Amino acid sequence: MRRKQKNIIVVTLAVLIAVLFLLPLVWMVFTSFKTLSESMSSSAILPNVWTLQNYIDIFSPTSDAPILLWVFNTAVITIIGTVLVVAIDILAAYSLARLQVPGKKIIIGTIIIALTVPGIVTLFPAFYMFKSFNLLDTFIPLVLPYTASTMGVFLIYNFLISFPKDLEEAAYLDGASQMQILRHVIFPAIKPVAVTLGVITFMGIYNDYLWPSLVINSNEMKTMTLGIATLIQGSNFVNPAGMMAATVVATIPAIVVFLVANKYFVKSVTNSGIK
Amino acid sequence: MHKGTSTKTWAILMVSPFILCFILFWLAPMFLGVWVSLHNWNLSSGNNGFIGLQNYIDILTPGSLYNEAFMLALKNTLVFVVISVPPLVIIALGLALILDHLPAKLKPVFRTIYFVSYSISVTAVSAIFLWLFNENGGFINNLLVSMGILGKPINWLSEQPYAWVSVLIATVWWTIGFNMMLFINALDEVDPSLYEASDLDGANGFKKFIYITLPQIKHVAFFIIIMTVIASFNLYGQSRLITAGGPEQSTTTLTMSIQNAVFGMNQLGVGSSMAILMGIIMLLVTAAQYFMSYRKKEVN
Known part of the structure; x- marks a missing residue:
């Protein structure tokens, strides 16, 4: 009782x-x-x-807020960015965990150092690089810089070094090629971690505000997240009703992804914590 | 296994896309930032010559324009760290404990509800709280005035301490789910036999929490505190969009003042030096916390 x-x-x-x-x-x-x-x-x-x-x-086409364009831009950069980051990180983590990469210790040491350096240090110089190459206001700075993140390589690398090698060795003795091992042995095994990384990366790119605000100027190139900031700072959305309609459009994709991938999102937090 | 040139070639091929991206978008900006910070570097006119550590000296010497901006922003940022870390850690632990005591069937539902706000962007969070707290037409003022609790609207966004309160509430609502999830994991890993033993001894809930739960989760708690301090140091979106750095620059944070040095004053060199100083301060604070907890462990 x-x-x-x-x-x-x-x-x-x-x-x-x-x-x-x-x-x-x-x-x-x-x-x-x-x-x-x-x-x-x-x-x-x-x-x-x-x-x-x-x-x-x-x-409406006359709106200050070209929301459909922002949704389209966001879809393009989050999808391309997430696929790129996950693919690049899996290949690198597999190579570092299993193959004989020259300078392996230096690479892993650098990755760990990079994880501890606050992001603010590289933010404005990175902006200046894209400015110097006349690449501001394009998709390139909205996608490529995320591939430098060391978090994903570290996540998958850690998973792989605690994962038994037996299957790979058996496949190798049977004459399987490196690509076949990766496709049929490694990929199924790391799928949960890869999906977790995909979810974190997707949310990270989708929700990023500061970096896009540095490299994007024109209204047509904005992401949904940056677009909302523009509406807040502009002078035409000085009422909650219009502002909230735009915010609903901006938050629904993120919330849907969150609810669908809830299991993996929960896992991502577990993985980011120290064991 | 894996001998011979073909595996080595594969190894290099597979790691090189990442290495290339890392060099281009992390290592190069890193070195460029240090290099630029040693120059009188203007955002529009470019490099105006090597000046050694002059930017750093200017920022750290009292009286200069850059010093005033940097120190004010540092002070504001530290104020936010001090007021935000305790609630972000303690409330998160409280939520995790409540979830821990819920019937198993209800746990996932409430966990999802408390965590869902973490999935939305800082700009959406700001839009929502801007219009909840707005002085004219904001929902909270409308509600409090119509209920007769307030005689006239409170100036939540442009008067202190309300401006910090607004930013703090938005931040707690937005990010606390993440800390809560980390605490839930930590609570799940506490050995249940410890609680059973104390049940036999007749310990009450509070005693169990102090003598069993807390010591068992203290490493994770420490990790959460460090992560939260770092996150609060990086405060940017909420104070840019909800309070616009005001009133009287009192919510202008380090990131905002660096952005202002680069874009407002065109001083890329000064901005890069400020960013490096901010990075160093964050690393020092983290290291100090780490050292303090290490010392405590030794004493224990």
């Missing part, structure tokens, strides 16, 4: 906290369906009058 009472208290507390966590998101969704004037004066969560006008406005 006492156990049951305790359960009720804990569940009640958990529900109250859940309401606090969900309230900003719920408010965001409902505010996007309010009229402009109501959104400014409203002290209720639900709209009095429901309207789709905010969505019609932001998707």
